[in-house]
Amino acid sequence: MTGGSMQALAANYYELLGIGQKATLDEIKAAYARQLAEFRDMLARREPPPVESLDALREAFKTLSDPQARVAYDAELDDMPPLSALPTEPPVAVPHTGGGGEERFEFLGEGGEYFRIWIVNIFLTIVTLGIYSAWAKVRREQYFHRNLMLDGSGFDYHGKPAAILKGRLVALLLVGGLSAAQHFSPLAYGVALLCLVPVVPWLAVKAFRFRAFNTSYRGLRFSFHGTYGQAFKVFVGYGFLAMVTLWLAFPVFYRQLRKFILDNTHFGNTAFNCSVTTGAIYRIFLFPGFIILALFAAIILIAVMSAGGGTAGLAAAGFVFLLIPLLLILPQVVLVPYIAARSNNAVWSATTLGPHRFGSNIPVGGFIGLTVVNWLCILCTLGLFIPWAKVRVARYRAEYLTLAVDGSLDDFVAGEAAAATAVGDEAAEMFDLDIGL
Template sequence: MENKLYERKEYTLNFNGKGSDFFGIVMVNWLLTILTLGLYYPWAKAKKLQYLYSSTSLNEDYFAFHGTGKEMFKGFIKAIGVFILLGIVIYIITDLFSLLFLGPLLFYVFLIALLPIAIHGSYRYRTSRSSWRGIRFGYRGDRKEFTFLFFKWIFFTIITLGIYGPWMAMNMRNYLLGNVRFGDVEFEYDGDGSEYFMLNLKGYFLTLFTLGIYLFWWQKDLFEYYVNNLSLKKGNEKIYFSSTATGGSFFGIIATNILILIFTLGLGYAWVATRTMKFIFANIEAEGDIDLNALVQTEENYKDATGEDLSDFLNLDTIM
């Protein structure tokens, strides 16, 4: 890693959300979602994201999420339509050939086909509706290119019986994050499949040999790898990120969160979520020589939340 930076600056990331405040939002969201038989979900998600973003700061200036329930509801309806159409197509094919066993197989094939579309759409929507000091984020990946790469990676993963999985994970993270923009600043990610494979292999066997104790250090290693390979670039200027988390601190946050959920019968979720966010940002350091006061607006608004809602239906965690 190059460290020859001039006028080195430090950047401070913080999360200042409170469990009590988030609890109120979560409870109202749950109640209204239940009462409306799920129709309120897009508004619930928008309120949740708006709170989490507005509680996160960079150099004491807060991020903002501009997505709305109305935008997400339109995407929600489109996503439902996609799954209804999927069901109809599967029914017609299985009925036409009188092969009912094809139904589940076709369902999973079509789901896999939707994955790159959902991931691409989610990234494009989520980044476009995010900002800091009024400077929007953006995603410049190409859907056709990403879809082709995704299926190539899936093919290699299948024919290697899953061994290629770590390479696929890093290739996807490199592509997605490498196409994210923050005004005129570019994200870069330098994860390597071989390193990631060895990291997980080591974590798996040491967790097995220590009867699960090493699990927390494995999580620390993964977090460190994700953070340390991320950087921002603007011309010759860069910002580097690094993790300060330890295995012991991971043990503390995970064990405490589990106890909170158990003893509150799940009602402590809001405190678990805010404690986790505080932990993440408290353990990320950033330094470099990019002047954040000189950022230029370059990214367009994009309000189609279909990909975002498809990713929810498919239970995908986006790489943000």
């Protein structure tokens, strides 16, 4: 490409975004979002846009959203002759090199912004005696999906409130029936539990399919292809194994569950693949298990000492009352975030999507600190800090999640959109039930 053509393309950055040269940063972001929405619509119509167009749009946004780069660009723009004075030779497309690279996820939501959604959701859910909770979930999911960005594009959520409400009514009927059987007789309760066992895998498959199909990236939806037999093996087989081993086999169940979900999830026609090992999951649960056992052992030991009576017994009883709250609080503020951070790192770092590999390196100490601060702020504000806490967690998780792209992400998405079949989309529409809360 000649220097004149390069200048002509550079002079069109503002025109590419459809804004004036005096546009503010917010106007630039809004214009970029509108342009990306148009590209997503093209993908949804199975009309993949030219890679060069996406590259030019992304380069325009990258330049104009950076204050220093924009100043330098505007200075170059002022020195250029009018577009009419430039040569009118046709632009030459730059071939896409497909060099790949690492794309970082980013969460753009703000606590104050989500607070307004959250408080309205709570109010309307209370006023409608819980019926609005299905609509509340859609608003919540759309907010968190649309603010999660990858390579300049956000995800989206398309779930219908009626389907969510239907799923919750089914779950309510099942729980209500189980509760009624418990009050009727122990035998009836046992029979009801046995009848519920084969239903759980079916509900799980329906919920996973609903959530996957109603999640999209650049206009292309995900899908879930797990079967009832696979779900029965995980939930009933490995779940029962975890219970009969007094939860010593829980890491095995956890690994099988994550693999079941990820290995059966597709983006377009390409499946995710999770290769996390059982040993990696066991190593995560060793430390929390040791801490819980140590606390239980300390409570039992001190309780035995307190049985002797006297001053020493009273002191020991006092320690028991101190340890019991610690046993309740410690898992929530330390052990749960510890497990969440390490398991997130282990699972996503062992997951691929075709030739592309995910990576996660959430700092465990930092995530525990974030959780402790969130809990303290929630307690001090009587729960009003919850929206900010959720946004802080979403931003922290996204900050340390990456996708190592092999080639071009644009080409990959365009190829998957072209290969997706209408039959698959129509089949997914049948799974209109969600039991998620």
